[in-house]
Amino acid sequence: SFEIIFVGRSNVGKSSLLRELFGAKVRVGKRPGVTLRPAHIQISDLLITDMPGFGFMSGVKDRKQDIIKDKTVHYIEDNAERIKLGVLVIDGPALPQIVDRWDSRNQIPIDVEMFDFLREVGIDTIIAANKMDKVKENEYDPLLDEIAFWLGLEPPWQNWKHIIAPISAKKGDLKALKGLLRDRLHEMKRDDLF
Template identity: 85%
Template sequence: MKASKTVEQNGTNLEILFVGRSNVGKSSLIKELFGAKVRVGKRPGVTLRPFHVQLSDLLVTDMPGFGFMSGVKDRKQDIVKDKIVHYIENNAERIKLGVLVIDGPFFPDVVDRWDARDQIPIDIEMFDFLREVGIDTLIAANKMDKVKENEYDPLLDEIAARLGLEPPWENWKHLIAPISVKKGDLKPLKSLLKDRLHEMKRDDLFKYI
Protein backbone atom coordinates (compact mmCIF):
# COMPACT_ATOMS: atom_id res chain seq x y z
CA MET A 1 0.00 0.00 0.00
CA LYS A 2 1.32 3.40 -0.99
CA ALA A 3 -0.11 6.66 0.34
CA SER A 4 0.86 10.10 -0.92
CA LYS A 5 -0.32 13.58 -1.87
CA THR A 6 0.78 13.00 -5.45
CA VAL A 7 -0.09 10.18 -7.80
CA GLU A 8 1.84 8.34 -10.45
CA GLN A 9 -0.29 7.63 -13.49
CA ASN A 10 1.49 4.38 -14.34
CA GLY A 11 -0.13 1.21 -13.05
CA THR A 12 -3.51 2.72 -12.18
CA ASN A 13 -6.45 1.18 -14.00
CA LEU A 14 -9.31 2.33 -11.83
CA GLU A 15 -9.98 4.92 -9.17
CA ILE A 16 -12.46 5.30 -6.32
CA LEU A 17 -13.03 8.93 -5.39
CA PHE A 18 -14.25 10.07 -1.97
CA VAL A 19 -15.82 13.53 -1.77
CA GLY A 20 -17.79 15.36 0.88
CA ARG A 21 -18.32 18.45 2.93
CA SER A 22 -15.59 19.28 5.44
CA ASN A 23 -15.75 17.40 8.74
CA VAL A 24 -18.22 14.67 7.74
CA GLY A 25 -15.69 11.94 8.57
CA LYS A 26 -14.47 11.32 5.03
CA SER A 27 -10.77 10.87 5.83
CA SER A 28 -11.59 8.76 8.90
CA LEU A 29 -13.78 6.57 6.70
CA ILE A 30 -10.95 5.94 4.24
CA LYS A 31 -8.63 5.14 7.13
CA GLU A 32 -11.10 2.58 8.50
CA LEU A 33 -11.90 1.07 5.11
CA PHE A 34 -8.42 0.68 3.72
CA GLY A 35 -6.12 0.99 6.72
CA ALA A 36 -4.50 3.99 5.08
CA LYS A 37 -2.57 6.60 7.04
CA VAL A 38 -4.76 9.49 5.95
CA ARG A 39 -4.43 12.84 7.70
CA VAL A 40 -7.50 13.23 9.88
CA GLY A 41 -8.28 16.70 11.22
CA LYS A 42 -10.47 17.86 14.09
CA ARG A 43 -10.98 21.22 12.37
CA PRO A 44 -13.02 21.44 9.12
CA GLY A 45 -10.97 21.74 5.97
CA VAL A 46 -7.52 20.63 7.07
CA THR A 47 -7.11 18.67 3.84
CA LEU A 48 -6.61 21.13 0.98
CA ARG A 49 -5.15 18.76 -1.62
CA PRO A 50 -6.11 15.29 -2.87
CA PHE A 51 -4.63 12.42 -0.87
CA HIS A 52 -4.00 9.18 -2.73
CA VAL A 53 -3.74 5.58 -1.60
CA GLN A 54 -2.41 3.07 -4.15
CA LEU A 55 -3.66 -0.51 -3.74
CA SER A 56 -2.33 -2.64 -6.59
CA ASP A 57 -3.80 -0.95 -9.70
CA LEU A 58 -6.61 0.63 -7.65
CA LEU A 59 -6.23 4.27 -6.68
CA VAL A 60 -8.26 5.54 -3.72
CA THR A 61 -8.48 9.33 -3.62
CA ASP A 62 -9.53 11.49 -0.67
CA MET A 63 -10.53 14.84 -2.14
CA PRO A 64 -10.37 18.08 -0.13
CA GLY A 65 -13.50 18.76 1.89
CA PHE A 66 -15.79 21.39 0.42
CA GLY A 67 -17.91 23.96 2.20
CA PHE A 68 -16.72 25.70 5.37
CA MET A 69 -13.00 25.35 6.07
CA SER A 70 -11.50 26.57 9.32
CA GLY A 71 -9.03 29.39 8.76
CA VAL A 72 -9.52 29.35 4.98
CA LYS A 73 -10.80 32.45 3.20
CA ASP A 74 -13.86 32.25 0.94
CA ARG A 75 -11.77 32.88 -2.18
CA LYS A 76 -9.50 29.96 -1.38
CA GLN A 77 -12.54 27.78 -0.71
CA ASP A 78 -13.76 28.60 -4.23
CA ILE A 79 -10.34 27.68 -5.63
CA VAL A 80 -10.46 24.34 -3.81
CA LYS A 81 -13.94 23.63 -5.23
CA ASP A 82 -12.71 24.47 -8.74
CA LYS A 83 -9.76 22.13 -8.30
CA ILE A 84 -12.08 19.31 -7.25
CA VAL A 85 -14.20 19.82 -10.36
CA HIS A 86 -11.16 20.00 -12.64
CA TYR A 87 -9.66 16.86 -11.09
CA ILE A 88 -12.87 14.95 -11.70
CA GLU A 89 -13.18 16.21 -15.27
CA ASN A 90 -9.56 15.37 -16.06
CA ASN A 91 -9.77 11.86 -14.59
CA ALA A 92 -13.40 10.92 -15.26
CA GLU A 93 -12.45 8.03 -17.53
CA ARG A 94 -10.33 6.44 -14.81
CA ILE A 95 -12.70 7.18 -11.91
CA LYS A 96 -15.01 4.18 -11.89
CA LEU A 97 -16.76 4.96 -8.63
CA GLY A 98 -17.49 8.00 -6.49
CA VAL A 99 -18.48 8.01 -2.82
CA LEU A 100 -20.21 11.12 -1.48
CA VAL A 101 -19.85 11.15 2.30
CA ILE A 102 -22.49 13.11 4.20
CA ASP A 103 -23.33 13.78 7.84
CA GLY A 104 -26.56 11.77 7.89
CA PRO A 105 -28.33 13.36 10.88
CA PHE A 106 -27.67 16.93 9.71
CA PHE A 107 -27.93 16.50 5.94
CA PRO A 108 -31.63 17.41 5.51
CA ASP A 109 -31.19 20.57 7.61
CA VAL A 110 -28.09 21.61 5.67
CA VAL A 111 -29.93 21.19 2.37
CA ASP A 112 -32.97 23.08 3.65
CA ARG A 113 -30.84 26.02 4.82
CA TRP A 114 -29.34 26.35 1.35
CA ASP A 115 -32.76 26.01 -0.25
CA ALA A 116 -34.05 28.83 1.96
CA ARG A 117 -31.41 31.06 0.36
CA ASP A 118 -32.47 29.87 -3.11
CA GLN A 119 -29.10 28.19 -3.54
CA ILE A 120 -28.24 24.64 -4.52
CA PRO A 121 -26.28 22.90 -1.75
CA ILE A 122 -22.78 21.97 -2.85
CA ASP A 123 -23.41 18.37 -1.75
CA ILE A 124 -26.27 18.12 -4.24
CA GLU A 125 -24.22 19.86 -6.93
CA MET A 126 -21.39 17.37 -6.44
CA PHE A 127 -23.73 14.36 -6.51
CA ASP A 128 -25.38 15.56 -9.71
CA PHE A 129 -22.05 16.53 -11.29
CA LEU A 130 -20.46 13.13 -10.68
CA ARG A 131 -23.44 11.40 -12.26
CA GLU A 132 -23.50 13.85 -15.17
CA VAL A 133 -19.91 12.95 -16.09
CA GLY A 134 -20.83 9.27 -15.95
CA ILE A 135 -19.38 8.31 -12.57
CA ASP A 136 -21.41 5.78 -10.58
CA THR A 137 -21.82 7.44 -7.17
CA LEU A 138 -22.67 5.98 -3.78
CA ILE A 139 -23.93 7.92 -0.75
CA ALA A 140 -22.24 7.10 2.55
CA ALA A 141 -24.54 8.54 5.23
CA ASN A 142 -22.17 8.74 8.19
CA LYS A 143 -22.86 9.27 11.93
CA MET A 144 -26.06 7.24 11.81
CA ASP A 145 -25.26 5.92 15.30
CA LYS A 146 -26.60 9.25 16.57
CA VAL A 147 -30.08 8.52 15.18
CA LYS A 148 -32.81 6.91 17.29
CA GLU A 149 -34.19 3.65 15.96
CA ASN A 150 -37.68 5.05 15.31
CA GLU A 151 -36.18 8.00 13.39
CA TYR A 152 -33.78 5.93 11.29
CA ASP A 153 -35.89 5.12 8.24
CA PRO A 154 -37.70 8.50 8.17
CA LEU A 155 -34.33 10.28 8.18
CA LEU A 156 -33.00 8.11 5.36
CA ASP A 157 -36.22 8.83 3.43
CA GLU A 158 -35.52 12.55 3.85
CA ILE A 159 -31.92 12.11 2.70
CA ALA A 160 -33.09 10.26 -0.40
CA ALA A 161 -35.67 12.95 -1.16
CA ARG A 162 -33.12 15.77 -0.85
CA LEU A 163 -30.89 13.93 -3.32
CA GLY A 164 -33.73 13.69 -5.83
CA LEU A 165 -34.26 9.98 -5.16
CA GLU A 166 -37.94 9.28 -4.53
CA PRO A 167 -38.55 7.63 -1.13
CA PRO A 168 -38.68 5.14 0.41
CA TRP A 169 -34.92 4.93 0.76
CA GLU A 170 -35.06 1.13 0.65
CA ASN A 171 -35.56 1.50 -3.11
CA TRP A 172 -32.08 3.01 -3.24
CA LYS A 173 -30.12 0.57 -1.11
CA HIS A 174 -27.88 0.03 -4.12
CA LEU A 175 -26.82 3.69 -3.75
CA ILE A 176 -27.32 4.70 -0.10
CA ALA A 177 -25.21 3.17 2.67
CA PRO A 178 -26.02 4.20 6.27
CA ILE A 179 -22.79 3.88 8.27
CA SER A 180 -21.03 4.90 11.46
CA VAL A 181 -17.27 5.34 11.20
CA LYS A 182 -17.04 6.01 14.94
CA LYS A 183 -18.70 2.68 15.77
CA GLY A 184 -16.88 0.80 13.00
CA ASP A 185 -20.19 -0.04 11.32
CA LEU A 186 -19.21 0.08 7.65
CA LYS A 187 -20.84 -3.15 6.45
CA PRO A 188 -23.45 -1.51 4.16
CA LEU A 189 -20.79 0.52 2.34
CA LYS A 190 -18.33 -2.36 2.12
CA SER A 191 -21.08 -4.48 0.58
CA LEU A 192 -21.83 -1.84 -2.07
CA LEU A 193 -18.14 -1.36 -2.86
CA LYS A 194 -17.70 -5.10 -3.35
CA ASP A 195 -20.82 -5.24 -5.52
CA ARG A 196 -19.35 -2.59 -7.81
CA LEU A 197 -15.93 -4.26 -7.94
CA HIS A 198 -17.63 -7.56 -8.75
CA GLU A 199 -19.48 -5.89 -11.64
CA MET A 200 -16.06 -4.71 -12.88
CA LYS A 201 -14.81 -8.32 -12.59
CA ARG A 202 -12.33 -7.18 -9.95
CA ASP A 203 -13.04 -9.56 -7.08
CA ASP A 204 -9.27 -9.66 -6.59
CA LEU A 205 -9.54 -6.23 -4.93
CA PHE A 206 -11.92 -7.45 -2.20
CA LYS A 207 -8.90 -8.12 0.03
CA TYR A 208 -8.31 -4.38 0.40
CA ILE A 209 -11.80 -3.62 1.75
Protein backbone atom coordinates (compact mmCIF):
# COMPACT_ATOMS: atom_id res chain seq x y z
CA SER A 1 0.00 0.00 0.00
CA PHE A 2 0.96 3.61 -0.44
CA GLU A 3 1.00 6.28 2.20
CA ILE A 4 1.11 10.06 1.94
CA ILE A 5 1.75 11.95 5.15
CA PHE A 6 0.80 15.54 5.88
CA VAL A 7 2.97 17.23 8.49
CA GLY A 8 3.25 20.77 9.79
CA ARG A 9 3.30 22.99 12.83
CA SER A 10 -0.04 23.62 14.41
CA ASN A 11 -2.03 26.51 12.96
CA VAL A 12 -0.42 26.41 9.51
CA GLY A 13 -3.79 25.43 8.05
CA LYS A 14 -3.20 21.69 7.65
CA SER A 15 -6.76 20.78 8.67
CA SER A 16 -8.21 23.37 6.30
CA LEU A 17 -6.06 21.97 3.51
CA LEU A 18 -7.02 18.35 4.18
CA ARG A 19 -10.67 19.32 4.30
CA GLU A 20 -10.33 21.03 0.91
CA LEU A 21 -8.49 18.08 -0.60
CA PHE A 22 -10.40 15.16 0.84
CA GLY A 23 -13.69 16.55 2.12
CA ALA A 24 -14.93 16.31 5.67
CA LYS A 25 -13.24 12.99 6.35
CA VAL A 26 -10.57 14.44 8.58
CA ARG A 27 -10.59 15.21 12.27
CA VAL A 28 -12.72 18.11 13.32
CA GLY A 29 -13.03 20.16 16.45
CA LYS A 30 -9.64 19.18 17.73
CA ARG A 31 -7.83 21.40 20.12
CA PRO A 32 -4.22 22.07 19.15
CA GLY A 33 -1.83 19.56 20.62
CA VAL A 34 -4.54 17.44 22.17
CA THR A 35 -4.37 14.73 19.55
CA LEU A 36 -1.11 12.85 19.72
CA ARG A 37 -1.95 10.10 17.29
CA PRO A 38 -1.98 10.39 13.51
CA ALA A 39 -5.40 10.39 11.84
CA HIS A 40 -5.91 8.34 8.72
CA ILE A 41 -8.03 8.52 5.62
CA GLN A 42 -8.06 5.38 3.50
CA ILE A 43 -8.79 5.78 -0.21
CA SER A 44 -8.69 2.26 -1.67
CA ASP A 45 -5.06 1.19 -1.21
CA LEU A 46 -3.85 4.72 -0.56
CA LEU A 47 -3.44 5.81 3.03
CA ILE A 48 -3.52 9.53 3.78
CA THR A 49 -2.09 10.39 7.18
CA ASP A 50 -2.64 13.59 9.09
CA MET A 51 0.19 13.88 11.61
CA PRO A 52 -0.43 15.86 14.79
CA GLY A 53 0.65 19.49 14.52
CA PHE A 54 3.98 20.16 16.14
CA GLY A 55 5.84 23.21 17.39
CA PHE A 56 4.72 25.96 19.68
CA MET A 57 1.13 25.94 20.83
CA SER A 58 -0.16 28.33 23.42
CA GLY A 59 -1.54 26.48 26.39
CA VAL A 60 0.35 23.30 25.61
CA LYS A 61 3.38 22.44 27.69
CA ASP A 62 6.85 22.21 26.13
CA ARG A 63 7.09 18.62 27.23
CA LYS A 64 4.05 17.76 25.14
CA GLN A 65 5.60 19.46 22.10
CA ASP A 66 8.61 17.17 22.47
CA ILE A 67 6.36 14.14 22.73
CA ILE A 68 4.58 15.13 19.51
CA LYS A 69 7.88 15.65 17.71
CA ASP A 70 9.32 12.34 18.94
CA LYS A 71 6.16 10.46 18.01
CA THR A 72 6.15 12.03 14.57
CA VAL A 73 9.78 11.11 14.00
CA HIS A 74 9.19 7.54 15.20
CA TYR A 75 6.08 7.11 13.10
CA ILE A 76 7.96 8.27 10.00
CA GLU A 77 10.97 6.07 10.73
CA ASP A 78 8.80 3.02 11.39
CA ASN A 79 6.77 3.47 8.22
CA ALA A 80 9.36 5.05 5.92
CA GLU A 81 9.20 2.17 3.47
CA ARG A 82 5.45 2.56 2.95
CA ILE A 83 5.45 6.38 2.95
CA LYS A 84 5.89 7.39 -0.67
CA LEU A 85 5.30 11.09 -0.27
CA GLY A 86 5.40 13.77 2.40
CA VAL A 87 3.57 17.07 2.28
CA LEU A 88 5.06 19.59 4.67
CA VAL A 89 2.56 22.37 5.21
CA ILE A 90 4.05 25.69 6.25
CA ASP A 91 2.59 29.11 7.00
CA GLY A 92 4.24 30.92 4.09
CA PRO A 93 3.97 34.53 5.27
CA ALA A 94 4.94 33.61 8.85
CA LEU A 95 8.04 31.59 7.98
CA PRO A 96 10.59 34.44 7.79
CA GLN A 97 9.71 35.62 11.32
CA ILE A 98 9.77 32.08 12.64
CA VAL A 99 13.16 31.44 11.09
CA ASP A 100 14.56 34.73 12.42
CA ARG A 101 13.39 33.88 15.91
CA TRP A 102 15.01 30.45 15.86
CA ASP A 103 18.12 31.61 14.05
CA SER A 104 18.80 34.23 16.72
CA ARG A 105 18.87 31.37 19.24
CA ASN A 106 21.15 29.33 16.96
CA GLN A 107 18.45 26.73 16.47
CA ILE A 108 16.97 25.22 13.36
CA PRO A 109 13.25 25.91 12.91
CA ILE A 110 11.14 22.82 13.32
CA ASP A 111 9.76 23.21 9.78
CA VAL A 112 13.24 23.15 8.27
CA GLU A 113 14.29 20.33 10.59
CA MET A 114 11.29 18.26 9.51
CA PHE A 115 11.99 18.88 5.81
CA ASP A 116 15.61 17.74 6.25
CA PHE A 117 14.51 14.73 8.26
CA LEU A 118 11.92 13.57 5.72
CA ARG A 119 14.46 13.79 2.93
CA GLU A 120 17.11 12.06 5.02
CA VAL A 121 14.87 9.04 5.47
CA GLY A 122 14.29 9.06 1.72
CA ILE A 123 10.77 10.47 1.55
CA ASP A 124 10.02 12.68 -1.45
CA THR A 125 8.60 15.83 0.16
CA ILE A 126 6.45 18.63 -1.20
CA ILE A 127 6.33 22.00 0.56
CA ALA A 128 2.80 23.37 0.65
CA ALA A 129 3.36 27.07 1.35
CA ASN A 130 -0.07 28.00 2.69
CA LYS A 131 -1.79 31.32 3.44
CA MET A 132 -0.31 32.93 0.33
CA ASP A 133 -3.56 34.95 0.04
CA LYS A 134 -2.07 37.16 2.78
CA VAL A 135 0.91 38.11 0.61
CA LYS A 136 0.92 41.21 -1.61
CA GLU A 137 1.72 40.67 -5.26
CA ASN A 138 5.11 42.42 -5.11
CA GLU A 139 6.12 40.39 -2.03
CA TYR A 140 5.07 37.05 -3.45
CA ASP A 141 8.26 36.00 -5.29
CA PRO A 142 10.69 37.46 -2.72
CA LEU A 143 8.89 35.57 0.06
CA LEU A 144 9.02 32.30 -1.84
CA ASP A 145 12.71 32.89 -2.58
CA GLU A 146 13.30 33.34 1.13
CA ILE A 147 11.38 30.17 1.94
CA ALA A 148 13.38 28.24 -0.65
CA PHE A 149 16.63 29.62 0.76
CA TRP A 150 15.80 28.53 4.31
CA LEU A 151 14.89 25.07 3.09
CA GLY A 152 18.29 24.77 1.46
CA LEU A 153 16.88 25.15 -2.05
CA GLU A 154 18.87 27.80 -3.83
CA PRO A 155 16.65 30.65 -5.11
CA PRO A 156 14.95 31.51 -7.39
CA TRP A 157 12.06 29.47 -6.03
CA GLN A 158 10.79 28.90 -9.57
CA ASN A 159 13.61 26.38 -9.97
CA TRP A 160 11.88 24.33 -7.29
CA LYS A 161 8.31 24.31 -8.55
CA HIS A 162 8.37 20.50 -8.39
CA ILE A 163 8.83 20.86 -4.61
CA ILE A 164 7.31 24.20 -3.57
CA ALA A 165 3.58 24.71 -4.05
CA PRO A 166 2.23 28.15 -3.01
CA ILE A 167 -1.42 27.71 -2.00
CA SER A 168 -4.32 29.20 -0.09
CA ALA A 169 -6.45 26.62 1.67
CA LYS A 170 -8.78 29.39 2.78
CA LYS A 171 -9.44 30.60 -0.76
CA GLY A 172 -9.48 27.05 -2.09
CA ASP A 173 -6.56 27.91 -4.36
CA LEU A 174 -4.75 24.58 -4.42
CA LYS A 175 -3.80 24.43 -8.10
CA ALA A 176 -0.06 24.22 -7.53
CA LEU A 177 -0.33 21.48 -4.91
CA LYS A 178 -2.90 19.44 -6.81
CA GLY A 179 -0.64 19.62 -9.85
CA LEU A 180 2.31 18.24 -7.88
CA LEU A 181 0.19 15.55 -6.22
CA ARG A 182 -1.14 14.54 -9.62
CA ASP A 183 2.42 14.28 -10.99
CA ARG A 184 3.63 12.16 -8.07
CA LEU A 185 0.58 9.89 -8.17
CA HIS A 186 1.06 9.50 -11.90
CA GLU A 187 4.60 8.32 -11.21
CA MET A 188 3.08 5.84 -8.74
CA LYS A 189 0.58 4.84 -11.44
CA ARG A 190 -2.31 6.23 -9.42
CA ASP A 191 -4.15 8.53 -11.79
CA ASP A 192 -7.54 8.14 -10.19
CA LEU A 193 -7.22 10.60 -7.32
CA PHE A 194 -6.99 14.21 -8.40
